[in-house]
Amino acid sequence: EAQVTQNPRYLITVTGKKLTVTCSQNMNHEYMSWYRQDPGLGLRQIYYSMNVEVTDKGDVPEGYKVSRKEKRNFPLILESPSPNQTSLYFCASSSASGRRRPGELFFGEGSRLTVL
C-alpha cells in the first residue's frame, strides 16, 4: 500500500531536548516536504526536498533542520525545541512523473508535538 509514514504520532517533550520526527514514503517519490499546522494559520511549509541531498527552506524554517540522505526518508529535526514549536506536523511526498495525477501530494497522518 502506497503511504507516507510519520513517527512518532504523538510526543510530549521539554524545552531544549533534541528530537527527530521521521518521515518515510514507499512510492519512490522525488519530492518531500514538511508542514506545520496551527489553529487559524492553516498549513505552513517548513522545508522541502526536490531529491536526495537537495533541500530548501519553506516559509517557516526557523528552529528546524532536515536531511535527505535517502530518497524514501526525510526526517525533521528540532535541535532545541521551544514551546512555540508545539504544533501538528505533516510530511508529504509527490512525484513529478505521476501520469494520472501529476503533482499530487500524499500526506502522512500527522505528528502532534507538544513542547513544555
Next chain:
Amino acid sequence: DAKTTQPPSMDCAEGRAANLPCNHSTISGNEYVYWYRQIHSQGPQYIIHGLKNNETNEMASLIITEDRKSSTLILPHATLRDTAVYYCIVRVAGMNTGFQKLVFGTGTRLLVSP
C-alpha cells in the same frame, strides 16, 4: 502570502450540492488548480485538479472560469462525511518549479448538516 482566497466557512444540507469557491486571480498560464480536503486533523487528501477545462471524478467536479481567475469545487450530493476543511492551491505540475513553496492557506471549513 497565499495565492488563493477562499471563504473561511460554508454550510450545506445533507444531500444537496456543496459549491466551494476559490479565487486565484494571479494564476499563471502553466499553473494547475488543485483541491485537497482535511477531515479533522488527518493528513489532507487529494480531491481533484485541473488546468483550464472542467474536470469530474468520482469525488467531485471542478469548474474553472474561462479567464482562470477563479474556480468552484462541487460536491454534488454532500454527505455528513464531507464535513472537512477544503484547500484550493495553485501550482505548476513539474519538477523544475512546481515543487517548491506550496501555500495552502486556511481553506474553507465546510459543515454538512442533516
